[in-house]
Amino acid sequence: xxxxGTAATERRRTEHxxxxxxxxxxxMRRAGRVAAECLDMLVGRIEPGTTTEQIDxxxxxxxxxxGAYPAQLNYRGYxxxxxxxxxxxxxxxxxxxxxxxEGDIVNVDVTFIVDEWHGDASRMYGVGEIPRRAxxxxxxxxxxxxxxxxxxxxxxxxxxxxxxxxxFAEGERCAVVRDFCGHxxxxxxxxxxxxLHFGRRGEGPALKPGMFFTVEPMINLGRPPVKVLSDGWxxxxxxxxxxxxxxHTVGVTETGVEIFTQSPNGLDKPPHTSGA
Numbered sequence: 339x340x341x342x343g344t345a346a347t348e349r350r351r352t353e354h355x356x357x358x359x360x361x362x363x364x365x366m367r368r369a370g371r372v373a374a375e376c377l378d379m380l381v382g383r384i385e386p387g388t389t390t391e392q393i394d395x396x397x398x399x400x401x402x403x404x405g406a407y408p409a410q411l412n413y414r415g416y417x418x419x420x421x422x423x424x425x426x427x428x429x430x431x432x433x434x435x436x437x438x439x440e441g442d443i444v445n446v447d448v449t450f451i452v453d454e455w456h457g458d459a460s461r462m463y464g465v466g467e468i469p470r471r472a473x474x475x476x477x478x479x480x481x482x483x484x485x486x487x488x489x490x491x492x493x494x495x496x497x498x499x500x501x502x503x504x505x506f507a508e509g510e511r512c513a514v515v516r517d518f519c520g521h522x523x524x525x526x527x528x529x530x531x532x533x534l535h536f537g538r539r540g541e542g543p544a545l546k547p548g549m550f551f552t553v554e555p556m557i558n559l560g561r562p563p564v565k566v567l568s569d570g571w572x573x574x575x576x577x578x579x580x581x582x583x584x585x586h587t588v589g590v591t592e593t594g595v596e597i598f599t600q601s602p603n604g605l606d607k608p609p610h611t612s613g614a
Contacts, residue, residue, distance in 0.1 A: 339458055339528075340447070340520075340556070355530045355531050355543060355546075356524060356548075358589070363589055363596065365452070365453055365455035368452045369450055369452040369455040369457030369587075370459070370587050370598025370599040371457070371598075372401065372406045372450045372452055373599050374601045375601075377459060377460075378602070379396065380393065380446060381605050385466060386438060386439055386465055390431070390434055390444065391434055391435050393422055393446060394418050394419050394420050394422065397448055401450050408420065408448065409449035409451050409458070413527065420433065420447060421446070421460075423444065423447070423583070425442055425443060426575045427445075427574050428518070428556050428564050429447070429515075429573050429583060430571040432569060438465045439465065440466040442465040443580065443582065444463050445460050445463075445582065457587055458527075458552050458585065459586055461606065462479065462582050462583070462584060472580055473608070475512065475559050476582050477608055478506070478512050478557060479507075479582040479583060479584055482507050482584075483586065485505075486500075486535070486555060487597065490588060490590060491545065491593065492545055493544060494545045495541060495542045496531055496534065496537070496541075496545070497537040497538050497542035498540070499533060499534075499535075499537075499553060500535050500536045504536040504537065514535050514555065514557060515557070515558060518556060518564075518573065519532045519533055519534050520532070520534075520552040520585070523552060523587065533552065533554075547592050548590065549590040550589045551587075552586065552587050553585065554585030555583065556582070557583070558579050559579040586598070586599045586606075587599045
């Protein structure tokens with residue numbers, strides 16, 4: 339789940355960045371696996387006529403059956419177990435009873451607490467056959483995630499992650515959302531460091547073994563600006579262009595990166611259309 343603060347707010351944070359011990363990686367693996375398996379469970383279920391409310395119910399039931407509690411539920415007053423962001427919704431879309439339609443795209447963002455550790459992930463799903471421009475946006479966004487993950491290693495910086503994402507997205511004539519960012523996590527849902535999805539190489543905190551955080555680029559077909567609706571949660575593109583997002587929870591290792599929320603069934607990457 340995207341950090342509740344804006345990227346501008348997060349740049350001003352000065353909290354100490356936690357460095358976790360090697361044994362803590364196992365807790366994150368368990369939490370991350372539940373999140374990944376939940377998103378796997380949704381593949382093939384999201385189709386025309388499905389409501390995001392149904393998706394949210396599936397997420398809640400999946401977690402509880404495995405002894406995992408949805409971290410979103412009642413977080414700062416949020417009343418659902420997932421975020422479901424459709425079409426021009428950038429993030430924090432609130433589930434409702436409106437049926438999804440053929441050609442819609444939806445991001446489902448879940449976070450589960452397993453033995454106090456948080457596993458946070460999101461993926462894009464196509465509803466039936468989706469337009470070519472939507473499929474292209476999803477592919478670009480997924481590649482942005484991969485490029486951000488590829489630079490993570492001790493000695494790199496958070497700015498290296500943002501730069502890798504921004505360079506690819508803008509090269510594909512897409513825009514990176516500036517208002518929200520990835521975040522540290524572990525036993526805490528949202529923590530330092532802030533992971534901006536734009537920036538300059540070499541800037542920002544240096545990455546060190548034991549850091550846990552999310553990488554979750556939000557990419558628009560149109561311009562970057564977003565606005566938050568009157569419900570206080572739902573963020574949409576100001577120009578109503580399509581938006582997409584992928585997210586993984588990761589840990590910095592001695593030699594690189596471990597992805598805690600990788601699909602055990604290889605279902606991380608697009609397309610996620612009905613019956614896929």
